[in-house]
Amino acid sequence: MELKPGQKYRCLACGQIVIPNEDGSCPICGAPFEMLVPVDDDGNDINE
Numbered sequence: 130m131e132l133k134p135g136q137k138y139r140c141l142a143c144g145q146i147v148i149p150n151e152d153g154s155c156p157i158c159g160a161p162f163e164m165l166v167p168v169d170d171d172g173n174d175i176n177e
């Protein structure tokens with residue numbers, strides 16, 4: 130899974146919908162990109 134510009138993610142660590150930092154980490158709790166799942170604008174998980 131790649132970091133997509135503008136893609137929103139749900140953080141499994143803090144539960145927030147976030148736009149990741151440039152390094153892919155959660156801007157709220159700092160969890161690594163592996164802890165983020167992509168979601169659509171309604172906050173629903175996107176199955177890839």
Ligand SMILES: [Zn+2]
Nearest residue numbers: 140143155158
């Ligand atoms: Zn987080």
